[in-house]
Amino acid sequence: MTTKTLLESFVDLIIAKSDYQELDRIYLNNRIMNLVGESVKDLTTDKSDLLDLKDELLAQAVKNEKVGATFEEQDCLGAELMNFITPIPSVVNQRFWQTHQADPKKAIADFYALSKENDYIKTKAIAKNIYFKTETQYGDIEITINLSKPEKDPKQIALAKKMKASGYPMCLLCLENEGYQGRINHPARANHRVIRFDLLNKTWGFQYSPYAYFNEHCIFLSSQHEPMSICDETFARLLNIIETFPGYFVGSNADLPIVGGSILTHEHYQGGRHEFAMQKAPIEKAFTFTGFEDVSAGIVKWPMSVLRLRSANKESLLALVSKLLAAWRAYSDESVQVLANSNGEAHHTITPIARMRDGQFELDLVLRDNQTSAKFPDGIYHPHQDVQHIKKENIGLIEVMGLAILPPRLKDEMQVVADYLLGKVASVAQYHQVWADQIKASHPEVNDTNVEEIVQQEIGKVFARVLEDAGVFKRDQKGQEAFMRFVKSVGIND
Template identity: 65%
Template sequence: MQTNLVDQFVTQIIAAGDATELDQIYLVNQVLALVGDEARELMTTSTALIDLKDELVAAALKNGNCGPTLNEQDVLGAQLMNLLVPRPSVVNHNFWQTYQEKPEQALADFYQLSKRSDYIKTRAIAKNIYFVTPSEYGDLEITINLSKPEKDPRAIAAAKKVKATGYPLCQLCKENEGYLGRVNYPARSNHRIIRFKIGDEVWGFQYSPYAYFNEHCIFLSAKHEGMRISEKTFVRLLNIIEQFPGYFAGSNADLPIVGGSILAHEHYQGGRHNFAMMKAKVKTELNFAGFDDIAAGIVKWPMSVIRLCSQNKQQLVALANKILQAWRDYSDEQVDVRAFTGETPHHTITPIAHKQGNQLVLDLVLRDNQTSDKYPDGIFHPHQDVQHIKKENIGLIEVMGLAILPPRLEPEMQEVQKFLLGEKNDIAAMHLPWAEQIKAQNSITAANVDAILQTELGKVFARVLEDAGVFKQTKVGQEAFMRFVQSVGLN
């Protein structure tokens, strides 16, 4: 049945938010101010809020109230969805009022608001290819990231004409809350941040617009300061998992190559997800001298992970910091581990915190960002023979066992499948040796080609993580790992 487009959108805004029927005329006029009075006569058969928003954006595009680029359309779409979202003060008041009695309900409510308002791009995220594949380290998760829109050439051209303002300083600054956006910067009108404190520091909590896992969120400093792994990092991460029940919290490393994509702003990631690394068992127990309250060990994982478990937060922080400081200065030439080249540091840690029952758990992943003539992209980085699948940095999420593979792989893997089935194909030369090996080792049919290719992608990802591991999964590598932990001080 057809209904009036603007009226239907406003009806759904009232149903999904805190507005009432008394706000109906006001909301209609707010919509028309954004999309043009011409839209008042349009009809629709849609009832879903985001579909209605898209139709209003299309109407504004047609009547000249919206520019042609995807960025401009996103800006208008966010403004329309902002009519659903309360002011930041109200969002924060509602969150903390609910939190007093039901912390998990407060998180669930904010998560649902972020999805309803299209801040979390649920439809785009649904496009991602996702599967799980077994490995000797546990079930690895593979995602081919198709959710983030490709850059619009028109927006790129328009951005060159836009004067740089330096505001907001970066996409993680608190000043993004409610920011309109522009051709070279994402729309944030419908964006809200929950404020919370870690000691005397003010921090923000928000969900990731393009989530890779359940309730994928970001914890960001109120200050625009560069990332730095330190004793404070461990204090903050443990504080976060105590304040946000059921969530893990982790930090990307603070050095290039082994770090995340944004090193200019102190932030952590978290969410309600149990990664393969978190489920991995300790293979070698360790007893650090002076830390009797801590159960420690080396984790059976392709990267080099020391796990610390205790109810004693102060001891956890102290031992984690001792390991960090030891690692920053530690070298072992036998296995190409070097703390410095001249004055340039190479060593840091990717730390992850979560709770296991009543125990606080800190996983410390040792990182080394050296390069060499043989490995110009990084000695402990995906090596060239696997870069046809993954050549980007191995960040926090991948460290824990969830591969984020580039969108180019979707069409490329279709051609690999055709090759494996003996069909006419346009396989990329870089995939050919790998595909030939797969074909030689398997009896491939149309019924099993998907499963075989997924398994083989999982094997490549396991290799990628092994490449990024500082102490290799060999007798020599594990003996070197023990030398390091002994240097920290064992009983």
Template identity: 65%
Template sequence: YIKTRSIAKNIVFPVKTEYGDLEITINLSKPEKDPKQIAAEGKSSQVDYPKCMLCLENEGYQGRINYPARANHRIIRMNLDHEAWGFQYSPYAYYNEHSIFLSLEHRPMKIDLQTFSRLLQIVEVMPHYFVGSNADLPIVGGSILSHDHYQGGRHEFAMAKAAVEKEFSLTGSADVTAGIVKWPMSVIRLQAKDKQKLALASDYILAQWRNYSDPTVSINAFSIDGTPHHTVTPIARKKGDLFEMDLVLRDNNISEEHPDGIFHPHKNVQHIKKENIGLIEVMGLAVLPPRLVPELKEVAKYLLDQPNQMADYHHVWADQLKAAHPNLTEANAEEILQEAVGHVFAEVLAHAGVFKPDAAGKAAFQTFIDQL
């Protein structure tokens, strides 16, 4: 069930950035998914058995053509907020003890007060774990929108280490501390000793964000037809006697310039990452597609003026690297490429941030904060 052989082949390296050490992985155990495919799957009504990869029926399932076997897979049952949930480890193991908490009922992802309460209940029972949820909208959500679930594990991501750069007061939440996190995406960090108060504060911010628009920075809560575009990616932790909740503001609007998503990896970085920026990437761990293993080797050959079959979509980036590193050699080519990939990922995160980490973006973020 857990793809240990493929996982062992994963390429993993850190890259230093102004936001801390981002973790870059080229994952060989999971195929790349197109964002449009993910959105379609979230809306589709599956008639096959099991309905999706997270359903209880996967436990012990023998598999079939185009559906993996789960013969030795088992799910631990747990009670979560008076509901039947399950706990299992991820077959892809992106990090230490990569876990999935899943509703035993097949229902779509949904972020609400119950979500925050459940996340905090989990870290109360498992304080050595973080736990978070993907967003519940296409483009900004994870790869499975059709089944309510969370992900957790025993790992500290770069975002968890990032400092709060500006604190602020939250209306009606005197016992909850709040601040903006220094991160390329737009993150509000809340802390409180009382998990119920923290859940309510999180829900208050979500409600405000769901209805907030600022056209000056391309942020619009609803389409003309009433389609909602705002949600959050929440991450819960336990820090000593404090409960902590990071709320990453998300917006899934599209435009003519950015048809895949205004706050989604833009065309100029999709040669490295084109999938949705989900929970794990949000926290600073890049899950990059297996195609990059052979492709980056060809890029290296191109940089070294060797015969190559480099994909056309890497050309602009490769030429920029060539100009920036005139003394590139076979000895340092891999290191330079890895660093460059890491900085592309940092740019990916900035693209996904609704309030950009520049003067205009920070001012717009403060305008939203002032309404809280």
């Protein structure tokens, strides 16, 4: 077996996986040695995976003082190394749309494969996440404990403080991120590519999420840095997207604080190839709206307040959604603490999700209300205080559909709770204590074999409660009667 150098192995794969040819080998050797140090030409390796080789090159670059020791500095260099196998944006776009003409699904699959292979999608980091399902009355909801994004270390924080403020790119979703080198306080994007497409006569972009939360987690983003807005055009865009990108769902975060996502400053939607629990949830009460008999409608059996509409007639569906959005924005029902606005502030909006089902357009409309009160200063329809030990952040699009994204701290805290249930420790973190005692009281059968599953199931129950807190019309009789009052105010057929 012939032993290869680290440099030779990496260049071999670049040539095999990119537009570079054998004639380019000397050029590639020199460019890579410039990035990581000339000593790399003498090092041997037994690795054959491209990402493993990239990691070895980064380790040598640190030794050669070609890059700093922080994750951010190394990530910038790593992206630059993986840029060697990434075609330039014009080529990526040309190939995508050329393939799309004959086979849209293959075009999407090819771009997804490239985004993984060039390490834009951080497959190694994503694999660290903890994932499990828990059974609830609403179906099997999904739980992720997000361990893929590295936490900031003190060195990175110190370096970031020394940097001059930069307004470029304006945010993480701007097109200007494509090919951006990155810096201590902005992620590396040298290997980032965006597919451009026309959406209702405006240029939009299609890319994947680097730290994906589900299968083929992608982002559709406006080419302009403009704030999120839920309006009639939103729904038309969503339906156009699922036509252009077959097999994907697409949804939008709400456009108001508290009930919106983490980025409200740039218009964007999220999509992918994943079936969430909410999509599987059945219609609980079916009806049709007056004048829209070609649109089937109903209330979904889900902890949040969801209307599901389905039709083959896009224009009719969009007209009904426009009517529903206008009605909800103006609707109040003080008997169940639903208020359209107060003190000049609007409280109502919608989190919409679009997909194709059995050849028809399907829209789920999740009603949102961002009121606060003295009792619930974080939000009346936000995770309440007693469940914030598990989840206190906004309930955005992904979680609305039944996939919890929980903080990294829970990995170790879950183990401490498990040890407490087994009598190995005397207490848990103060904010988990009441919950842990409740688990202990309700699970006298806990043992070494089942403790992990019990803790996971109890986390799932808390997340179901989180979603119930975020539901505007509650799941009790009073709440469901109030939900139907709103539906009837829009006009339904008896």
